[in-house]
Amino acid sequence: MNGSMLPAAVAAAVLLLDGLRLRARLRAIPSLPPVPARNPVTVPARPARMPVAVPASSDGKPPSGEAIYVPAAREPGIRPGADAAPEDAADRFLLITAAGVAVDERTRREAVAHAEREGLAVLDLVPADLPMSETFTLVRQVDPATYRTDPLAPGRGAGQALLVDAALAARAGVDAGDGHDPATMIRITDRLKKYAADGAGLLVTPAVTAVPAGPATFPARLRASTTSVHATLAVRLYGYLLLAAVVALDPAWGLLALTAYAAQPYLVTAGTALRPADRLRAAWLRPVRDPLRWWRCARGRWRSPYDREMDERRARARIGYARDLADGTGRFFEPRRDDCPWCGGTSLRRRLTSPDRMVGKPGSFSLDRCADCGHIFQNPRLNAAGLEFYYRDVYDGLGESSAEKLLAGHADSYRGRVDMVRAHTTPRGWLDVGTGWGHFCRYAAPASPGTVFDGLDMGDGVLEAQRRGWIDTAHQGMFPESADRLVGRYDVISMHHYLEHTLDPRAEIEAAARALPPGGHLLIEVPNPRFGPARLMRSLWMPYFQPQHLNLISLPRLAEAITARGLTVVATDTGRAHQPCDLSAAVLLWVNTNFPDPDRPWAPRPATRLARARHAVAWCVAGPAMVLAAVADRLLGAAIAPTSGGNCYRLLARKPAVG
Known part of the structure; x- marks a missing residue:
């Protein structure tokens, strides 16, 4: 094989393997049997029998543009198929559909029966003729082998129709209904998946005809799933340019890679229940069709109800931020201190000065290091008004969806924390301090049967975690003020990337020592300020994270503080915690x-x-x-x-x- 053949062969192999991977995912989605063509029946919707509140935004107001859903009716005289659910079971499920999508009564009953057999509370109905571009999106986002068992996997689907258990829909604040735009379907699917525990799945429904979302809606769909439009299009464009370079390098052998690219739609759907109506065009026109679709996506100006709601919230927030910044940022800081808050030493050295690199709020922030004990702390430190200003719209409000997506991506860390505790004890009750929306608890619960997970946090996310069932009990407030009423209730208390955000870390440790029963365990995970590259990367090292990280505590100093409060360090880990x-x-x-x-x-x-x-x-x-x-x-x-x-x-x- 000469040198110019190698890139073409590699490109063809990559496309082939990727197609086989996606095909395996499609084959893993169960399917209803085809419905005889002579018996098509479409049933109109009927009014909902139970009112359920529409999901509220973080400010407590219902999102604008959200429709109220109504469940599909059961048409008199239509007999369910042999595997259809009985009438009372069918009534327990609501139907949510995109605009123009109709689900016939037979399909609905058979889908309900499938959900009942599999123990599913949320079932995404995938039309067999789903357009090829949307089929690609579905199998790239969803791995059916892990979709149900991965507790933190985002809710994704075909965006055409959803069958939902009525009780779960009520708990999630979602009613049934039809006529939703593609972006709203994504938001609904994601919300329901969060509430469904391990009860979400997909089902191919041959009798349901797909309604294409259209490339113009693609940017809005990405925004609804908290995905960068620019990054997504850039990844696809770079892949296409690499393929073009292979063809240009050796046109003869490049044809092999181009053929593999064009044949991918057939490779992905072959032997599966999906038969996209546009598969022929999608395959043989793909080298021309894809760039045109991306161009239309980049120019897409369609705004979903979710987009309009976010625009309105940003406009309201802009007024508030302008008012807060009218007198500058100086009022957000305490006076600069001349001694170390950890040991009282006065030999302070400036470690770095940084802007807010994460979200770009105005201000400049400094970290000092104590030469006596090595403690690194923010100096001058944010006061109460500063903490409120710089935390606002980062973990809640405008930043809520992005923050949740970030927290869902730490499964490896969550696993390591559970493993460390299980090596020393089997807790009955576990309190996660600074739990946010309870992502760690949601991941840890299946790995710790018999353990009750509760959470404590200042924000409203902890209340949402309880509504979702990710924690059993929500405690809202400051931990030192809450510790006395929690004494003896939990034999494990954890603080994961929490202490560095607190004004007084030693007061938090003291509260934990007070709340733990004899024999109880305290688990702490924090950034390691002694990490070698940190000084080299300076403010670009993420764990410095100004202005939010007020204290960075080294392992020796933390161990000393814990020992001074009567606890014994039984295990440390500075490698696998990386x-x-x-x-x-x-x-x-x-x-x-x-x-x-x-x-x-x-x-x-x-x-x-x-x-x-x-x-x-x-x-x-x-x-x-x-x-x-x-x-x-x-x-x-x-x-x-x-x-x-x-x-x-x-x-x-x-x-x-x-x-």
Whole structure:
């Protein structure tokens, strides 16, 4: 094989393997049997029998543009098939459909029967003629083999029709109905999956005819799923350009790769229950059709109800931020201190000064290091007004969806925390302090049967976690003030990336020591300020995370504080606790700093077309660097795991038993 043949062969092999992978996913989706053509019946919707509130936004108001759903009716005189659900079971499920999608009564009953047999509370109905582009999107987003068992997998589907258990829909604040736009279907599916525990699945329904969403809606669908439009289009464009380069390098052998690219639609759907109506065009016109679709997507101006709601919320937030910033940012800080808050030493050295690189709020923030004890702390520190200002719309409000998506991506860390505790104890009750929406508890519960997980946090996310069933009991408030009423209730208390956000970490440790029963355990995970590359990367090292991280505590100092409160350190881990994100996060922070989101409501001036274009181009150009950095992070993470030099560490301590 000559040198020019190799790229074409590699490209063809990659396309072939990717097609086989996606095909395996499609084959894993169960299907209803085809319905005889002579018996098509479409049933109109009937009014809902039970009113259920529409999902509220974080400010407590219903999102504008959200429709109220009504369940599909049962038409008199139609007899269900042999496998159809009985009448009372069918009434327990509601139907949610996209605009123009009709589900006949027989399909509905057979789908209900399937949900009953499989123990599913949410069932995404996938039309067999789903357009090829939407079929690709579905199988790239959903792996049926893990969709049900992965507790943190986002809710995704074909976006055509959903069958939902009425009780779960009521708990999630969702009613049944029809006529929804594609972006709203994504939001509904994702919300229901969060409430469904392990009861969500997919089913191919041959009798349901798909209604194409259209490329113009694609950007809105990506925004609804909290996915970057620019990054998505850039990834697809880079892949296409690589294929074009292979063809240009050797046209004869490049034809092999081009043929594999064109044949992928057939390869993906062959032997599956899906028969996209446009498969022929999608295959043989793909080299021309895909760039045209991407161009239409990039130019798409269609705004979904979700987009309009977010626009309105940003407009309201812009007024509030302008008012808060009218007198500058100086009022958000306490006076600078001359001594270390940890040991009282006065030998302070400036470690770094940084802007807010994550979300780009105005202000400058400094970290000092104590030469006596090594403690690193924010100086001057944010006061109460500053904490409220800089946390606003980061984990809640405008930033809620993005923050949840980020937290759902830490399964490896969640697994390591559970493993550390299970190696020393089997808890009956576990309190996660600073739990947010309870992502750790949701992941840990299936791995810890018999353990009750509760959560504590200041934000409203902890209440949502209880509504979803991700925690059993929600405690809202500050931990030191809540500790006395929690004494003895939990034999494990955990604090994951929580202490670095607190004003007084030692008061939090004292509260945990007070609340734990004799023999109970305290688990802490925090950034490791002694991580070697941190000084080299300076403010681009994510764990410095200004302005939110107020204290960065080294392992020796934390162990001393815990021991001083009567607990015994039984295990530490500074290798497997490493989170492989340093390089990719540095690229992210650099782009955020130099090309911030022009639509951020705290920006000094309204967004312009030029600013939006610069932001989009920057993200497209940074895409390859981000991918390479992520690969390097994974390789470095594998090398660091067996060592004691990670960017985070875990510590497990035990309160001595009585006697």
